[in-house]
Amino acid sequence: MSVYEDLSDEELWDRSRSDDLFDRADSLMELGDRKLKAEDWALAKNLFGSSYDLYIQQDRNAEAGKANYSFGYCLYSLKEYVDALEALERSLAIGTEINDSRVIAFSAGPLGDTLAALERPDEAIEIYGLAIDTFAELEEFYSAGINSLSQGELYGVKGMKTSSLASFLRAYNIFQSAGDAFGAARAKDRMASALIELGDYEQALAHIKDALATFEFMEVEERIVHMNYRLGWTHVLAGNNAKARKPLKFAIRKLKEAKEFSGAALAELELITALHRLDDDDQVDELSRRTDRIRAYFEHAGELHNVCYVDLLTAEKFMGLKLHEAAAEIFRDVIERAAVIENRSLIRSSKASLAEALFLMGRHQEAKAVLDEIDSKDWGENQPELDKLEKVKNLMLEKMAETLNIIVPESDK
16 A cells, blocks of 8 residues: 555645655655546546656656556546547557556556547457456456456447357456456346347346346346346347246336336337237237337437337337238338438348338339348348348248249258
């Protein structure tokens, strides 16, 4: 423990004006640490900047590296990403030059975050790898795990779901080995996300249930609610609509109690989806009213992507009733809205659904033109969407064969 940690703020400010440069630098550094913990990023940034200059004058390179990565972290927190990048690259270079693992690790972590914010994912992924390895070497397991989670998220953004799962699994192993049950449960949640996109709903549900059990044991209310929502949502994706009802109803009630109305509306949308798919004729009118109410809420809140998801539920209902033209009209509208909000995955998914509707309407050329606009490579390893696209392509072949009066042999599968 540094002697400066025992001093009051007033004493530190007095010593920050000392003629002794050593004393002045360390006082400014301690003040910066305190302001950082208080999330006073602007003042902390200035204090770290001043202490860095003094450390450089004294050739105290290890301290200069710490001051500089702290300075860079403040810049990142202030969303001054270009300046943060420069500062963090400088502190990483200092750490590498003097072979100081601590400076390297604490520079690499926020540098990865900064590169991600600047939409440079490949570089960020590489730097996160350095941060994970170095934090693990230092036995800073929490930071190693957090950086592994961040790396996994970026792999996911790039559509590299297997690599994403590997990063999340590494985070789980790090947290688990350190006895961090909360961190391990968080990693399980993220592992489930990757598995869902890989189409492995059974394993995803197992991880979600494990995470939920941990959070219930730890009595972390916010996470319990979140995991119940995730459990219900995943059951809907897996087609276990009856099993989705209990966790979703719990999540809706708790989110409303917490006045988190957007989250409650999302959970209710998943519940409505499950109930629609259960084909309970006694609830048709009630479900229709609830759908309209949720759509109106999202539209009023300006959450256009969620408005689109509500509309897709209506389109799915129309497809089930063989009202293909009405469904196609909704799919077109969703594509236009998704283009406005630049939601590319929603555009691709809706185009596949539109193509399916058009094929079923007999408008084969128009359907094929829409299908040709979708590049399967854009889905990466998203198996459910790849399966959906394959289904539509098979439908195209079937309809073309019918048009040409060709008998298509049955698959060997």
